[in-house]
Amino acid sequence: MERFIDRCRQEGLKVTPQRIAIYQVLMGSRNHPSADTVYREMTGTHPTISFDTVNRTLLTFAGIGVINTVESYSGSRRFDTETEPHHHVHCVKCGRISDFNDLEIDALKVPERITREFDIIGHRMVVSGICTECGKKMMRDK
Amino acid sequence: MERFIDRCRQEGLKVTPQRIAIYQVLMGSRNHPSADTVYREMTGTHPTISFDTVNRTLLTFAGIGVINTVESYSGSRRFDTETEPHHHVHCVKCGRISDFNDLEIDALKVPERITREFDIIGHRMVVSGICTECGKKMMRDK
DNA sequence: TTAAGTGCAAAGGCTTTGCGGTGCC
DNA sequence: GGCACCGCAAAGCCTTTGCACTTAA
Numbered sequence: 001m002e003r004f005i006d007r008c009r010q011e012g013l014k015v016t017p018q019r020i021a022i023y024q025v026l027m028g029s030r031n032h033p034s035a036d037t038v039y040r041e042m043t044g045t046h047p048t049i050s051f052d053t054v055n056r057t058l059l060t061f062a063g064i065g066v067i068n069t070v071e072s073y074s075g076s077r078r079f080d081t082e083t084e085p086h087h088h089v090h091c092v093k094c095g096r097i098s099d100f101n102d103l104e105i106d107a108l109k110v111p112e113r114i115t116r117e118f119d120i121i122g123h124r125m126v127v128s129g130i131c132t133e134c135g136k137k138m139m140r141d142k
Numbered sequence: 143m144e145r146f147i148d149r150c151r152q153e154g155l156k157v158t159p160q161r162i163a164i165y166q167v168l169m170g171s172r173n174h175p176s177a178d179t180v181y182r183e184m185t186g187t188h189p190t191i192s193f194d195t196v197n198r199t200l201l202t203f204a205g206i207g208v209i210n211t212v213e214s215y216s217g218s219r220r221f222d223t224e225t226e227p228h229h230h231v232h233c234v235k236c237g238r239i240s241d242f243n244d245l246e247i248d249a250l251k252v253p254e255r256i257t258r259e260f261d262i263i264g265h266r267m268v269v270s271g272i273c274t275e276c277g278k279k280m281m282r283d284k
Numbered sequence: 285t286t287a288a289g290t291g292c293a294a295a296g297g298c299t300t301t302g303c304g305g306t307g308c309c
Numbered sequence: 310g311g312c313a314c315c316g317c318a319a320a321g322c323c324t325t326t327g328c329a330c331t332t333a334a
Contacts, residue, residue, distance in 0.1 A: 014288060014333050036323085050291045055324075057289095071213035071232075071268055074299095076323055089252075089260050090213075100256050108250075110231075110269050114242050118231050118271035126213055126268045127252050129260035156308050156313060178298085192316045197299075199314095216324090218298055 004066070011064045021046050022057045026067060026081045032097040034076040070097065071126060087125040093134035146208070153206045163188050164199045168209060168223045174239040176218040212239065213268060229267040235276035 004023050008015050025041050026033075033041070035055040042049055058079055061067045070078040073090065078097065087105060089098045105125045114120070130138070146165050150157050167183050168175075175183070177197040184191055200221055203209045212220040215232065220239065229247060231240045247267045256262070272280070 009334095012288090016289065016333070018290070034323090048291090052292075052325095053290055059324095069215055071215055073211055073213055074219060077216055089256050089262075091260065092263065098256070098259065100253055102253055105250060108247060108267070110267075111242055111244055114231055114240070114269065114271075117240065118233065118269070118273050119277055120231075120269060120271040121234065123267055123269040125250070125252075125265055127256065127260070127262060127265040129256075129262040131260050135261055151309095154313090158308070158314065160315070176298090190316090194300090194317075195315055201299095 007064065007066065013060065013064070018046075018049055018053050019057055021049065022054060023061075023066070026061075026079075029081065032070050032078045032080050034078055036076065038079075071124075085122060085124070087127070089127040089129060091131040091134055092128050093130055093138070096131055098131075149206065149208065155202065155206070160188075160191055160195050161199055163191065164196060165203070165208070168203075168221075171223065174212050174220045174222050176220055178218065180221075213266075227264060227266070229269070231269040231271060233273040233276055234270050235272055235280075238273055240273075 001020075001023075004020075005015050008019065013019070021042060022038065025038055029038075029041065031037070035051070035058050038058065039049075039051045039054040042054065058067065062069050062079065065083060068080045068083060070080045070088070072078050073092070073095070075095065082099060085106060086099050086101050089100065090096070102125070108123065110120055110123060143162075143165075147157050147162075150161065155161070163184060164180065167180055171180075171183065173179070177193070177200050180200065181191075181193045181196040184196065200209065204211050204221065207225060210222045210225060212222045212230070214220050215234070215237075217237065224241060227248060228241050228243050231242065232238070244267070250265065252262055252265060
């Protein structure tokens with residue numbers, strides 16, 4: 001939290017109660033929330049905050065690297081509170097995203113043809129599949 | 143084309159002039175178009191087609207696996223005409239997506255913890271970076 | 285003090301839905 | 310002839326923008 005405040009100051013961002021509250025919610029959730037999810041998680045404890053502030057703050061945080069935006073297959077923008085390199089599994093049915101780590105994948109090199117054409121920032125494995133819950137649901141529906 | 147028509151019949155889809163036209167446009171473009179891009183590519187040759195038909199048809203095609211939807215970081219849904227497994231590089235500035243192939247990456251195994259939790263469909267490396275053009279542009283703007 | 289941030293409201297994109305008319309099978 | 314499909318229009322999300330008020334520094 002100290003470090004978050006320092007980070008804001010360092011970036012010339014004001015440390016407002018809203019930003020602190022949003023940051024706390026983010027640190028408390030190990031998911032990949034949308035702006036709306038974060039907003040609804042806060043309405044209980046911070047009834048006066050507006051959705052716009054949440055959304056704008058998330059974009060601001062993503063801009064300074066406190067969080068990241070996540071690749072998605074549809075719908076609304078998702079954020080990631082885990083800023084260390086890692087990998088994702090998407091459930092194609094419910095959209096749930098899970099993290100995983102894998103040193104072998106981390107160590108992979110991108111082909112030279114690509115490094116010539118792009119300044120590489122990072123890479124991530126994106127796995128798609130069907131999660132256990134959705135699998136069960138599909139069995140029931142059949 | 144023959145195979146496309148067979149595929150439609152097989153799936154119980156009617157073979158309409160619109161679907162044929164959209165399929166032709168898709169096969170002619172090696173990009174990762176949005177519905178709007180496909181639509182605008184067609185207005186010259188097929189002035190009477192509606193955006194909705196294009197959009198719905200793309201979703202239909204994606205549903206039967208003729209094309210795929212692509213992971214994206216914002217904005218509109220993008221489609222992929224390449225249905226064989228391959229990998230992607232995203233330019234974080236302009237949103238351009240390039241394909242690449244890599245047998246080593248193809249062969250990677252997903253950790254067992256994940257295979258227990260998900261029925262895996264496939265995996266893809268998603269690289270992010272800045273493309274040459276955007277790099278130049280940033281130099282000029284500085 | 286003042287520039288940045290907030291909240292509200294409206295506008296803007298993109299996607300989805302409903303429905304009457306059309307055309308493939 | 311029936312049912313899927315098309316085109317149009319409206320509605321629904323989500324995101325972005327503009328502006329006046331507030332507040333951290």
